Amino acid sequence: MQVIAKRPDSLTDLNFTYCPGCTHGISHRLIAEAIDELDLRNKMMGVAPVGCSVFAYKFFNFDMAEAAHGRAPAVATGMKRARPDMHVFTYQGDGDLAAIGTAEIVHAANRGENISIFFVNNAIYGMTGGQMAPTTLPGMKTSTSPYGRDEQDIGYPIAACELLDSLRAPYYIERVSLLSPQDIIKAKRAVLKALKYNKENRGFTFVEFVSTCPTNWGMTPLDAMKWAKENMYPFFPVKLFRDKGEEGGK
Amino acid sequence: MGEKVLMKGNEAVAEAAIRAGCRHYFAYPITPQSELIEYMSRMMPKAGGTFVQAESEIAAVNMVYGAAGCGKRVMTSSSSPGISLKMEGISYLAGAELPAVIVNVQRGGPGLGDIQPAQGDYFQATKGGGHGDYRMPVLAPSTVQEFADMADLAFELGDKYRTPVMILSDGLLGQMMEPVDFKPRKTEAEMEELDKQHFDWCIHPNQDEPNRHHHEINSLEIDPLILEKHVIHLGEKFDKIEANEVRYEEYKLTDDCEYLIVAFGTAARIAKSAIDELNVEGVKIGMIRPITVWPYPYEAIRNALTPKIKKILVTELNLGQMIEDVKLAVEGKVPVEFLGKVGGILFTPQEVKDKIKGM
Numbered sequence: 001m002q003v004i005a006k007r008p009d010s011l012t013d014l015n016f017t018y019c020p021g022c023t024h025g026i027s028h029r030l031i032a033e034a035i036d037e038l039d040l041r042n043k044m045m046g047v048a049p050v051g052c053s054v055f056a057y058k059f060f061n062f063d064m065a066e067a068a069h070g071r072a073p074a075v076a077t078g079m080k081r082a083r084p085d086m087h088v089f090t091y092q093g094d095g096d097l098a099a100i101g102t103a104e105i106v107h108a109a110n111r112g113e114n115i116s117i118f119f120v121n122n123a124i125y126g127m128t129g130g131q132m133a134p135t136t137l138p139g140m141k142t143s144t145s146p147y148g149r150d151e152q153d154i155g156y157p158i159a160a161c162e163l164l165d166s167l168r169a170p171y172y173i174e175r176v177s178l179l180s181p182q183d184i185i186k187a188k189r190a191v192l193k194a195l196k197y198n199k200e201n202r203g204f205t206f207v208e209f210v211s212t213c214p215t216n217w218g219m220t221p222l223d224a225m226k227w228a229k230e231n232m233y234p235f236f237p238v239k240l241f242r243d244k245g246e247e248g249g250k
Numbered sequence: 251m252g253e254k255v256l257m258k259g260n261e262a263v264a265e266a267a268i269r270a271g272c273r274h275y276f277a278y279p280i281t282p283q284s285e286l287i288e289y290m291s292r293m294m295p296k297a298g299g300t301f302v303q304a305e306s307e308i309a310a311v312n313m314v315y316g317a318a319g320c321g322k323r324v325m326t327s328s329s330s331p332g333i334s335l336k337m338e339g340i341s342y343l344a345g346a347e348l349p350a351v352i353v354n355v356q357r358g359g360p361g362l363g364d365i366q367p368a369q370g371d372y373f374q375a376t377k378g379g380g381h382g383d384y385r386m387p388v389l390a391p392s393t394v395q396e397f398a399d400m401a402d403l404a405f406e407l408g409d410k411y412r413t414p415v416m417i418l419s420d421g422l423l424g425q426m427m428e429p430v431d432f433k434p435r436k437t438e439a440e441m442e443e444l445d446k447q448h449f450d451w452c453i454h455p456n457q458d459e460p461n462r463h464h465h466e467i468n469s470l471e472i473d474p475l476i477l478e479k480h481v482i483h484l485g486e487k488f489d490k491i492e493a494n495e496v497r498y499e500e501y502k503l504t505d506d507c508e509y510l511i512v513a514f515g516t517a518a519r520i521a522k523s524a525i526d527e528l529n530v531e532g533v534k535i536g537m538i539r540p541i542t543v544w545p546y547p548y549e550a551i552r553n554a555l556t557p558k559i560k561k562i563l564v565t566e567l568n569l570g571q572m573i574e575d576v577k578l579a580v581e582g583k584v585p586v587e588f589l590g591k592v593g594g595i596l597f598t599p600q601e602v603k604d605k606i607k608g609m
């Protein structure tokens with residue numbers, strides 16, 4: 001019998017607790033597959049955030065830490081410094097990374113920490129029930145922007161890749177999306193690249209996933225994909241920002 | 251042994267930590283603890299360790315969380331305002347049962363306060379500070395030597411009980427110089443043993459070991475019945491610490507003492523001078539100096555209450571915080587009076603003497 005598709009070794013056999021059609025499951029799987037393909041599981045460690053993916057520490061099948069809200073890059077810094085022979089990534093939502101954890105992500109990037117960051121941008125706070133995120137789009141209604149995000153009052157969405165791209169140290173920064181099968185194949189390539197650089201201890205690598213939250217957007221998963229393509233791409237264009245590996249290395 | 255060196259408290263505790271096997275240190279500068287972070291920035295690289303000046307105290311304590319989750323001896327330090335920022339992280343360390351050492355070189359508060367020595371963080375250190383139902387051993391040195399010795403003790407207690415441990419010092423002890431006798435530095439073999447001691451729960455590379463379920467460094471339990479069990483387990487651990495780890499010093503305490511002073515840290519240093527002079531003048535007075543302010547030496551204070559004791563004086567560099575624990579120990583049997591100084595001002599031995607004579 002030939003195995004054509006199986007669960008990656010880097011995932012435990014627990015069932016995901018995500019809503020149907022949520023992209024968190026896809027990004028978990030891409031990361032796990034890449035770790036398997038790079039044969040890194042035995043030396044891998046990860047940091048789960050506070051957000052819908054808080055239970056990521058149960059889903060990944062290697063040693064994991066659960067960080068306080070926003071602090072994952074600092075926790076990963078401590079882990080990598082303590083176990084330089086291992087490899088670490090954080091998995092963070094937009095509230096976690098671009099609001100409460102802004103200082104930690106900017107400074108981990110600026111130090112060029114040898115860590116990978118997987119950033120799930122769904123333009124909303126999923127776990128707490130659909131409040132406004134730093135990435136919520138202008139005019140977008142959420143439970144704390146009931147009249148739509150007023151950018152004159154509360155500002156425009158923060159674009160994390162563009163922000164980090166202003167720093168010198170990061171090694172690799174790319175924004176991908178999970179909005180179609182083709183996009184997912186491209187996203188997989190980005191995840192593989194980030195983790196390959198991580199395996200080689202090349203420096204700070206960052207992949208943002210343009211994602212959806214059908215539940216809190218109040219849409220079907222398919223409508224959510226369509227809405228995201230039309231509304232998120234203008235603010236969060238899919239793009240390779242930096243790849244020092246392609247430029248011939250540091 | 252035998253290599254007494256004249257050192258500031260801040261530097262002595264840093265050196266002692268390195269000797270005790272600490273190779274990971276993360277902190278953010280603040281007066282009056284800056285000699286500590288500066289010493290670490292100089293000496294950690296030489297010891298083959300990690301020094302990171304973090305972007306904030308919040309980041310520093312979370313780096314500590316990461317390194318402690320990997321089973322390493324790790325330390326951070328700050329002074330009062332920075333310790334407030336670490337409180338979220340300390341709660342997570344306690345919840346996830348991670349050993350780590352936090353040094354607080356206290357200064358005047360509240361708010362930005364000033365940069366002079368104070369003891370205003372007693373409540374924060376001993377009664378919580380961070381959220382949730384946790385306790386943390388808190389060690390209060392009163393000499394530079396003791397400050398240094400506490401690095402080793404704090405790491406030992408942390409490893410033994412899987413708990414964060416705080417050293418509650420102050421700006422005077424941090425910046426004054428005294429001769430210190432250091433323990434020898436841990437050998438390579440001892441360091442290797444230290445690294446392995448937590449392999450049953452910490453993050454480490456041998457994930458291929460048969461039957462090894464992946465390790466989770468975590469304080470979240472969404473199921474109330476499981477969280478209940480976890481917190482009860484923590485409570486049992488705190489009981490054990492209270493039963494086994496109380497430390498205090500009795501100074502000039504004899505059966506015929508009529509007065510008892512209770513003081514910790516720098517306030518106890520000053521009280522000692524006053525007691526020496528009062529004894530010469532014929533006043534029968536002694537002191538109990540809590541060395542662990544959690545767990546607190548209630549029993550020792552209760553045992554000191556002979557029928558001869560007329561009054562107790564508590565001296566602190568705050569508006570009166572530890573006095574509440576003394577009153578708990580005394581249970582109203584003897585009047586408890588208070589002498590405090592705030593704003594980073596120290597009292598003199600003469601003020602203590604005058605207070606006793608007026609009692």
Ligand SMILES: Cc1ncc(C[n+]2csc(CCOP(=O)(O)OP(=O)(O)O)c2C)c(N)n1
Nearest residue numbers: 050051052069093094095096124125126127
């Ligand atoms: C210090 C702190 N503040 C607030 C919260 C509550 N909280 C939990 S998850 C969350 C938002 C998470 O949103 P995001 O990072 O976008 O992740 P998502 O749930 O959308 O995947 C908030 C505010 C918390 N747990 N801790």
Ligand code: SF4
Nearest residue numbers: 018019022052126213
């Ligand atoms: S609330 Fe949104 S982000 Fe969270 S699991 Fe459901 S769909 Fe996914």
